[in-house]
Amino acid sequence: MILFGEMRMDMTLGDILRAARAIDGVADCTPLVPSPYMSMAIGHDFLLKLENMQPIGAFKLRGALNAVRSLPPGTAGVTCCSTGNHGRGVAFAARERSIRAVICMSELVPQAKVDGIRALGAEVRITGRSQDDALAESQRLVEAEGLVEISPFDDSAVIAGQGTIGLEMLMARPDLDHILIPLSGGGLAAGIAVAARAIRPGIRLTGITMDRGAAMHLSIRAGHPVEVPEVPSLADSLGGGIGMENRLSFPLCRDLLDETILVTEDEIYHAMQVLYFEDRIVAEGACVVGLAACLSGKATPKGPTATVITGRNLDMQTFTRVVTGQDIQLGDRIVKGRPYGA
Numbered sequence: 001m002i003l004f005g006e007m008r009m010d011m012t013l014g015d016i017l018r019a020a021r022a023i024d025g026v027a028d029c030t031p032l033v034p035s036p037y038m039s040m041a042i043g044h045d046f047l048l049k050l051e052n053m054q055p056i057g058a059f060k061l062r063g064a065l066n067a068v069r070s071l072p073p074g075t076a077g078v079t080c081c082s083t084g085n086h087g088r089g090v091a092f093a094a095r096e097r098s099i100r101a102v103i104c105m106s107e108l109v110p111q112a113k114v115d116g117i118r119a120l121g122a123e124v125r126i127t128g129r130s131q132d133d134a135l136a137e138s139q140r141l142v143e144a145e146g147l148v149e150i151s152p153f154d155d156s157a158v159i160a161g162q163g164t165i166g167l168e169m170l171m172a173r174p175d176l177d178h179i180l181i182p183l184s185g186g187g188l189a190a191g192i193a194v195a196a197r198a199i200r201p202g203i204r205l206t207g208i209t210m211d212r213g214a215a216m217h218l219s220i221r222a223g224h225p226v227e228v229p230e231v232p233s234l235a236d237s238l239g240g241g242i243g244m245e246n247r248l249s250f251p252l253c254r255d256l257l258d259e260t261i262l263v264t265e266d267e268i269y270h271a272m273q274v275l276y277f278e279d280r281i282v283a284e285g286a287c288v289v290g291l292a293a294c295l296s297g298k299a300t301p302k303g304p305t306a307t308v309i310t311g312r313n314l315d316m317q318t319f320t321r322v323v324t325g326q327d328i329q330l331g332d333r334i335v336k337g338r339p340y341g342a
């Protein structure tokens with residue numbers, strides 16, 4: 001139980017066990033595999049939770065499915081704002097229930113993600129340059145068209161769904177000492193933290209994000225949600241704010257994470273190459289922030305460690321440029337390329 005302000009929030013392992021039952025059979029129990037290269041690098045077992053293998057190519061299926069399946073009968077339809085993967089999860093879950101889904105996204109979302117959502121039969125609205133603009137459109141649709149909004153991270157059913165990842169990780173490896181969690185709105189980190197703290201209270205939990213636009217990191221520092229400018233990143237799935245009215249994921253991350261760490265675009269670039277060349281995994285920039293934190297020496301695990309490979313819905317053109325060592329243009333900034341091992 002967590003107390004904050006006037007509100008009392010109960011989020012327990014029970015919620016996560018119920019979510020695990022609700023999504024069983026559609027969202028897969030994914031493998032937790034060793035990375036020999038990273039294990040060598042940190043001197044302890046380093047494991048990868050392969051959420052890139054989920055049916056929609058990302059872990060967000062878990063939370064979205066749990067949320068959509070728990071809506072009352074007669075629900076007309078759902079809407080959400082998304083950097084891409086939550087929208088894909090909601091679209092998948094809405095199709096399963098045969099209800100309407102309208103996914104609102106900003107112009108920063110890669111085309112591959114937009115196409116993936118349309119292919120699931122959802123309507124797509126592209127509005128503005130930020131997640132905040134997409135959120136405003138989603139909230140307008142709640143009023144105008146009677147849709148139910150499902151937040152990508154600030155929703156108890158979504159957080160419980162993401163928490164099933166922590167449950168599975170600790171069932172597979174009860175000896176885990178440290179979990180490195182890619183961090184954006186904090187639904188993933190909050191869910192994993194609720195599960196992991198309940199099962200193994202002393203475990204170390206680190207949230208990791210890119211250094212430009214680190215909304216949760218800066219909000220925890222400030223003691224309240226803050227707005228951050230949204231800029232293009234190799235870890236595009238980690239973009240966007242945490243919402244100035246955040247009720248759940250902010251207090252949970254603030255109270256349950258041991259620390260938050262920031263990594264640079266150069267470190268993300270290198271870690272994408274490591275994951276590809278050493279582990280032969282094709283995954284989004286957002287997935288490798290845990291590797292980047294260890295390889296840069298910013299995180300120093302003291303025992304068996306795991307991170308979540310959160311998704312594979314990347315823009316293949318950018319990915320190809322990264323693995324072939326070419327420069328990457330991110331808005332007005334260039335990430336200098338270097339062939340792997342050179």
Ligand SMILES: *Cc1c(COP(=O)(O)O)cnc(C)c1O
Binds near residue numbers: 058
């Ligand atoms: C959404 C997402 C994250 C971050 O999850 P939050 O719950 O917003 O912190 C990380 N990686 C990928 C691929 C995502 O889609």
